[in-house]
Amino acid sequence: MTETTKIALNPNYKRIATEEAFAPQAVLDMYRKLYESHTLGDPGFDSLWGFYSTSKAARPSFIREKLADLDALRIADMDAAGIDHQIIALTSPGVQVFERDIAVSLARESNDVLADAVKRHPTRFTGLCAIAPQAPELAAQELERCLKLDMRGIIIHSHTFGEYLSDQKFWAIFEAAEALQLPIYLHPNTPPKNMIGPFVEAGLDGAIFGFGVETGLHLLRIITAGVFDRFPRLTMIVGHMGEALPYWMYRLDYMHEAGVRAARYECMKPLKKKVSDYLRENVYITNSGVAWEPAVKFAQQVLGVDRVMYAMDYPYQYTPREVLDMDAMDMSLEHKREFYQGVAEKVFKLR
Ligand code: 1DF
Ligand code: MN
Secondary structure, eight states, rough: OOOOOOOOTTTTTTOOEEEEEEEEHHHHHHHHHHHHHTOOOHHHHHHHHHHHHHHHHHHHHHHHHHHHHHHHHHHHHHHHOOEEEEEEOTTTTTTTTTHHHHHHEEEEEEHHHHHEEEEEEEEEEEEEEEOOOTTTHHHHHHHHHHHHHHHOOEEEOOOBBOOOTGGEEEEEEEHHHHHHOOEEOOOOOOOTTEEEEEEETTTTTTOOOOOOOOOOHHHHHHHHHHHHHHHOOOOOOEHHHHHHHHHHHHHHHHHHHHHHHHHHOTTTTOOOOOOHHHHTTHHHOOTOOOOOOOHHHHHHHOOOOOGGGOOOOOOOOOOOOOHHHHHTTSSSSHHHHHHIIIIIHHHHHOO
């Protein structure tokens, strides 16, 4: 974050960063108040936003300032890193820590703030729509409003008060997302209170590991609950190299099949396809937080070049030099263009 060298835009492809965060100042203020009130009873939230709300260290201070900016500061950072375009979403945990009515209206407010910024900078920004899973029956309404605001997808920050979207009470969200053809970015949150103990006592609850465990688990619950059999045209996106699930595909297929055949769990029903088929056919992944050539190539190999997108995770992992590393990957220009530009243009309907 102290780098000042400016990285040129690449004439061979656009660099589109697909998991970039913002938060209206009002939301940041509410996170701080919620943390300071100690009323939520969610150790993950207190760990995450206790840190980002109050720490005076350089990185959290940088992040607080940049999250709230949707103009000159952000665009200067994009220019310095050679990022042409950001797909921007409300930061984690979104509105998913607030009481239902507040969550619904706060999602609306932050969608308006983001849509205005996209209007000011249409060539630089695209927005995702925040919704309140606390009110699944209102999701369709807000999603239609977001479509009119020209948003291109949905952001959901994993669990909501410890509940997962695999629970059928949330499926109205999937129904609306599929009908409106809006992809759902399932973004990390800290593990819920009944899971976080061993993580937080070792300082592993956040982006270092807990995020990935929680979000990979969440996507797997969605798959094994049969969501994609019921909504076959639904697409979801997960960051952080698919939250490690691509690496697990072989074993997931083997053990799911074995468990179903033996009728081991009442809750684990047969699916129309293998677990890995849903990962390949209904899911896109991004390399947010993982600017690492072997991991990018492995994901492309097992999911397909048409399934893996670039993301920086600005402002949390603002590392302009990673762009040069990704540019230098030993990979054909055609595949690099898919990674940086082509897949994102398709998923978010940018052209
Ligand atoms: C962090 C990372 C925080 C990611 C985030 O939102 C976030 C972090 C609060 O480093 O604490 O979106 N991330 O996606 O890796
Ligand atoms: Mn992120």
